[in-house]
Amino acid sequence: MKRPVLCLAMLLFLPPAVATADDTTELEALLHEQVVSTATQTSEAASAAPALSTSIRADDLRRYGIRSLDEAVNFLSLGLVTNKDQNFAEIGARGVLINNDFAVHVLVLVDGHMMNEEWGGVVYPDRGLGIPLEIVDHIEVIVGPGSVLYGSHAMSGVINVVTKRARDYAGFHSLLETEHRTLAPISGRIGLGYGGEFSLFGKRGDVVAIGEYYRRHGPAVTFDKQYYAPVDADGNPVPVRFAPNGEPGVWGPVAQRSWDVRAPSLFARARLGDVEAMLRGSLYQRQQPDAGPGLATDMPFDDPRSFERDQWLSADIKYHRTVSELLDVRTRVYGDYYKYLWQPEAYDPSQCWGASPSGCKLRVLGEALWGGVAVDGTLDWLHDARLVTLAGAEGRLRSYTGIQDEVSRDTGVNAAYVPSYQHTEGLLGVFVEQIIRPLRARPLPPLTLNLGARLDADHRFGTALSPRAAVVAQAWRGGALKAIYSEAFRAPTAYELYYSAPTTQVQADALRPEKVRSVEALAEQRFGTHKLLFGVFRSWWDDLVAPHYLSEAEITAATAQGKLSDAADVGQVNQSRNIAHIDNWGFNGGFEGWKLGGSLRYAFNVTGAYSRLDTGEGGSVLLQASPSLFGNARISYDLPGVLPTVALATRMTGRQQARGDFKPPAYAPTQVELRLTVTGDVPGVKGLSYRAMGNYATASRDPYAIGPTRKGSPDEAHLLPVEHFEGLLGLSYDVP
Amino acid sequence: MSGSAQEHAPLDRRHIGRRALLLMLGLGLALPKFARADDDITVPVALQVQLLAKVISYDRNFAARSRDGVRVLIVASPRSAESRRSAEMLRAALSDLPSLGGRPHEDQVIAYEGAAALARSTEHAAVVYLTPGLGDEIEAIAASLDGHDILSVSAVGAHVPRGVVLGFDLSAGSPKLLAHLVQARKQHVAFDPLVLKLMRVYP
Numbered sequence: 001m002k003r004p005v006l007c008l009a010m011l012l013f014l015p016p017a018v019a020t021a022d023d024t025t026e027l028e029a030l031l032h033e034q035v036v037s038t039a040t041q042t043s044e045a046a047s048a049a050p051a052l053s054t055s056i057r058a059d060d061l062r063r064y065g066i067r068s069l070d071e072a073v074n075f076l077s078l079g080l081v082t083n084k085d086q087n088f089a090e091i092g093a094r095g096v097l098i099n100n101d102f103a104v105h106v107l108v109l110v111d112g113h114m115m116n117e118e119w120g121g122v123v124y125p126d127r128g129l130g131i132p133l134e135i136v137d138h139i140e141v142i143v144g145p146g147s148v149l150y151g152s153h154a155m156s157g158v159i160n161v162v163t164k165r166a167r168d169y170a171g172f173h174s175l176l177e178t179e180h181r182t183l184a185p186i187s188g189r190i191g192l193g194y195g196g197e198f199s200l201f202g203k204r205g206d207v208v209a210i211g212e213y214y215r216r217h218g219p220a221v222t223f224d225k226q227y228y229a230p231v232d233a234d235g236n237p238v239p240v241r242f243a244p245n246g247e248p249g250v251w252g253p254v255a256q257r258s259w260d261v262r263a264p265s266l267f268a269r270a271r272l273g274d275v276e277a278m279l280r281g282s283l284y285q286r287q288q289p290d291a292g293p294g295l296a297t298d299m300p301f302d303d304p305r306s307f308e309r310d311q312w313l314s315a316d317i318k319y320h321r322t323v324s325e326l327l328d329v330r331t332r333v334y335g336d337y338y339k340y341l342w343q344p345e346a347y348d349p350s351q352c353w354g355a356s357p358s359g360c361k362l363r364v365l366g367e368a369l370w371g372g373v374a375v376d377g378t379l380d381w382l383h384d385a386r387l388v389t390l391a392g393a394e395g396r397l398r399s400y401t402g403i404q405d406e407v408s409r410d411t412g413v414n415a416a417y418v419p420s421y422q423h424t425e426g427l428l429g430v431f432v433e434q435i436i437r438p439l440r441a442r443p444l445p446p447l448t449l450n451l452g453a454r455l456d457a458d459h460r461f462g463t464a465l466s467p468r469a470a471v472v473a474q475a476w477r478g479g480a481l482k483a484i485y486s487e488a489f490r491a492p493t494a495y496e497l498y499y500s501a502p503t504t505q506v507q508a509d510a511l512r513p514e515k516v517r518s519v520e521a522l523a524e525q526r527f528g529t530h531k532l533l534f535g536v537f538r539s540w541w542d543d544l545v546a547p548h549y550l551s552e553a554e555i556t557a558a559t560a561q562g563k564l565s566d567a568a569d570v571g572q573v574n575q576s577r578n579i580a581h582i583d584n585w586g587f588n589g590g591f592e593g594w595k596l597g598g599s600l601r602y603a604f605n606v607t608g609a610y611s612r613l614d615t616g617e618g619g620s621v622l623l624q625a626s627p628s629l630f631g632n633a634r635i636s637y638d639l640p641g642v643l644p645t646v647a648l649a650t651r652m653t654g655r656q657q658a659r660g661d662f663k664p665p666a667y668a669p670t671q672v673e674l675r676l677t678v679t680g681d682v683p684g685v686k687g688l689s690y691r692a693m694g695n696y697a698t699a700s701r702d703p704y705a706i707g708p709t710r711k712g713s714p715d716e717a718h719l720l721p722v723e724h725f726e727g728l729l730g731l732s733y734d735v736p
Numbered sequence: 737m738s739g740s741a742q743e744h745a746p747l748d749r750r751h752i753g754r755r756a757l758l759l760m761l762g763l764g765l766a767l768p769k770f771a772r773a774d775d776d777i778t779v780p781v782a783l784q785v786q787l788l789a790k791v792i793s794y795d796r797n798f799a800a801r802s803r804d805g806v807r808v809l810i811v812a813s814p815r816s817a818e819s820r821r822s823a824e825m826l827r828a829a830l831s832d833l834p835s836l837g838g839r840p841h842e843d844q845v846i847a848y849e850g851a852a853a854l855a856r857s858t859e860h861a862a863v864v865y866l867t868p869g870l871g872d873e874i875e876a877i878a879a880s881l882d883g884h885d886i887l888s889v890s891a892v893g894a895h896v897p898r899g900v901v902l903g904f905d906l907s908a909g910s911p912k913l914l915a916h917l918v919q920a921r922k923q924h925v926a927f928d929p930l931v932l933k934l935m936r937v938y939p
Contacts, residue, residue: 024930027790031934033783034909043780057908138909168907204894322818383821384828385781438832597933 025528028598032529038109038140038160040433040450041149041390042378047480047524048437050450050470051146052535052588054078056139058164063636064649065677065693065728067179069108069161070126072139074632074651075675078533078590078605079143080106080157081630081653082125085704086288086720087261089126090625093143093156094537095586095609097626098544099659104490105514107146107154110161111269111278113316116153117338118398119368121493122310125159130265130282130312132191132212134175134732137164143588144537145488145518147466148452151394151429152491155516155541163269166206169195170736177691177730179216181723187216187261205272216261221289224718226251228708230350240708241348241359242301251707255289257304262286278316285309290706299344299351301707306344313337328378335371340364346406353417353502358409365403366495372396376431390433390452399424400494419507421498425459427491438474448472456489460497464489464513478526482535489513496545496576502565506550506558508576516541522588530593541582546615547574579616582623586610599638606631622657622665625703629654644680644690651675656703658719661711668703668719687735693728700724775868777822777891778906784891785829787904787911792863792887793837794931797924801862801885806841808863811854814847816869822891823867836863848873851880858886866890866900874898878919885924897938901925905936912936 039049046053056076066072070082070089082089083097091103098105104121107114110131116123123129139161146154173193178186193210229237229249239249265282287307290299300306316334323329342364346352352360376392400423405416433452453467468486475481492511500507522535550558550573558564564573586609594601608629612620622628629652636647651673658666675695682688701719709716779787792798792806808830812823823845830836830843846857848870854877858864864886866877871892878899881888890896893905896914901923903914913935915927927935 024934027787027794027931027934030783030787030790031911031913033911035780035783035906035911036909043778045780045783048782055909057910059908137907140909162909322816322821324817325821325824328818380821382828383824385825386828 028594029526029529032594032598036140038142038158039146040435041376042388042435047526048448048472048474049142050448050468050472050482050484051486052079052143052520052522052533054141054143054590056141058133058137058168061133061136061139062691063645063647063677063679064634065647065675065691065695066133067728068126068133069129069131069139069159072133073125073141073159074673075634075649076603076632077139077141079588079607080141080159081607081627083625083627083653083656083704084126084702085625086290086706087126087259087286088124088128091125091156092626094539094584094588094607095611095623095626095628096156096539096541096582096584097623098582099623099625104153104493105155107150107152107158108161109150109158110280111163111316112160112318112332113278113280113314113334114150114153115314117310117312117336117340117368118370119338119340119366119400119402119493120495121153121490122340123153124284124310127214127261127263128282128284128286128310129161130263130280130284131161131163131267132193132210132265134173134191134193135163135169135208135210135267137162137168144484144520144539145466145468145486145516147456147464147488148454148468148486149431149433151427151454151456151466152458152464152489152513155488155490155514163267164195164208165271166195166197166208169193169208170197171195172735173210173732174734175730175732177728180727180729181219181725187214187218189214200272203273205270207268207270209266209268211266212264214261214263214265216259218256218259219723220254220256221259221721222254223252223289223707223721225253226707226709226718238350240350242299242708243303244345244347246301246347251301255302258287258289258302260287260304260307274320276318276320278314280312280314282312283309284311300347303345308343309339309341311337311339325383326379326381328380330374330376332374333372334374336369338366338368340366352406352408354406354408354413354415356406356408356410360406360408362406363404366400368398368400368494370396370398370400386437388435388437390431390435392431394427394429396427397424398427402494402498418499418501421494423494423498427456427458427460429454429456431455433468445473445475448474456491458491458513460491460494461511461513464491464515480522480524482520482522482524484520484522485518487515487517489515492545492576500563503568504572504574506563506573506575508545511545511576512543512578514541514544514578528593529595530591533588533590535588536586537588538585539582541580541584543578544580544582545576545578546580546617548577548579548616549574577616581614581616582611583614583620584609584611586628599640600636602633602635604631604633624657624659625668627653627656642681642683644678647677647679649675649677658703658705658717659710660705660717662705662714662717663711664714666705666714666717666719668701669699671697671699671702671722673697682731687733689732689734691728691730691732695726697722697724775818775871775892776894777868778893779891779904779911781822781825781891782829782832783911784904785826785833787913788863788889788902789833789836791902791913791927791931794928795837795887796926796928797885798837798862798887801887801924802837802839804860806836806839806863807861808836808841808843808865809857809861810843810845810865810867811848811870812845812867813869813873816867819848819867819869822869826865826867826891851876855880855884858884861886863887863889866892866895868892871895874900881919882922887925888919888923914938 034046034055039051102122142158146158178188191212229239374394379389404418431454437448438446450470518539520537592603632651634649813819890900896903
């Protein structure tokens, strides 16, 4: 009698020790937690990081047909957005995208190695990044100022591309992909990679390596003809010749020989014990219908001999050692070489500095070599990660050169009319970060406090202090509230500081670093296999470098000082100064989840912002080619068995004011892209997999004026055409 | 110039940069460079214990093993500072959990004194949690736990293929559960098929 009663009591009062099927969702939710390290340089759940921190997984890059970092940002990220100006992707965050900044306001890292070069601060968040996506494990995106740990460039955010370890890239890998566009021509890439583990000298090690070659040629694109004939001093129109045999004064119409991209790249990383080494090399050569990057208005059209080329070589060695229960130390030694060459053919004498009736071959060369050492330590005062101090220092030396010259077609003489410059500089950055987790102070929920600051001393500008203060509260089960204040800066580039031209630009006086201050509040809630996020932000951008157009008196003074030639005209001469400001506020929202054991996945992100630019020359204006409303959504389903994974992604950018001086402003319409991707294993062939993607863009125009017409009425704006349809077909063969 | 009236030239900022660079290089290289096996914790400790708290209840023998509560032994290598620190971090993280698998738990850090001694220590324990620094001892530990009724867990995912029953690794920025099924059987650990679907299993 007693035994059955005892058993019944146990069943009723003993809590179940074996979980039921219903509890799997909580475990799966934990397994989908994103682990990030970029926000604090310590590994933590994204929900605990003192920033809006999201992670894009390698699997999502493949399943949604992503081909480059800018597409990952547009289709998969929250808070960041890119626009494509011909072959170059511009990037911004939270409604602030600054045209022609060449991505200098975003810090891009690969495994912690800075990718922004030290001559112009440029980084290419597109094919030019030179990192094949097959080697990417995940991409951590920090939205908002991040200079507290990383120094210059991290004003809009920090993107850290984390590459795979050998055990996630084991064996030999090959790939072949072709791309198809509306007007048929084919582009593509091939790649080879390897990942493996080994033992050497009693230590375990691993190596990953991948090489890729991307080539795009075409298609031919028909533009509207543009007639361009600036008037001379006597008021007579002087038609500009844009092509060797083209009609004078006519830009366009058919670009048959441009839209050319060649991008070989190589990446390798090896680890042995505590030491890790990385080597990267890439080349990014491109031609485009309008050979003038950015604001140049009289550059050749459809010229196959005009090109831009960037070359990179990077090396990085890291060493990590736990010295004691209190102290962890990391040391990094790195070096980079970068070379930029822009070589447009000029067919009109107006495009040359010297007297060359038949035109000339221009050359703009920038070259930089830099290297540094970074040492940082983690002090775990209580030996349990609750009270942690990070402190570090980085020293860097850089040497760079800027040259601009031209070869006359008439005389063959190479002459420089723009002063060249060569400098060697140093910078020193020190930072400290204090983390307290959790801080228990009833009745408040457990809090994590993060206080930090970085001081940079740079030969270019003096000093800059970048503080951050953040509180993260685990307010209730699955919920987190964050409040963050942060500042960041961008050092003036060598180009901004030292470039001058005899009739159009006076060399800048000492430039201060650009600054941004930001406050934001975030709420995250995880419920089962779903996560909801909402945040609001406010930021102030100050001392932005912008052109100041010299007055007649200033031109006269500069001419007298020998800074300008006598031919300089009022309205044509500018000088870079810290004169612009941006006021910005808005919201971010995101939702993601999955069902059916992860077979069905979906997500939605949206950012809305109000941003106004004070150029320093009078008035507050909307930022051009900078979307105020943008977002993305995606859904995918893993069909069972040998059937593929089908994924649909979409991205949207709201109506944007076009770049240029059009009055009233010209606008590009809302752009929606729909991307359908099918991925899977080829049945019957072990190791062979495929990826097929089709992308449709609804709007036919991007917000970039192309050609020489950059001002006038909106009807005169010729906006960059967008290909409605693109497709991709790829095969990968992996041998473990 | 006389010594007392000697004029000091302004220090070139480039020299400051170069000296600072050399100082940091020297500092970095002066630190001890002891050889070490691959012993990385990739999943944050706080997340590991949350995962353990969920996974443990999917062991069909857990109820019997934890009849009197869950005793967790956290094993630290006395020769490894990282191991000792990881052990304290685990203990702190476990102390934040009200229960493990629905059961009250008691957590203790012990020093590793050999596989045989460890096996003797696990007599009344439900979980033995291994830390970095024990990488060279994993096979010996696994052999010593054969036949013992205990769940062995490692904070280092790379230990699982070598004989630890459960571990954690990071892939594409998210945690992964790793399980060694052969060793699990030897230690009377039987994971529910539902959770096995979520694991990367060895061998």
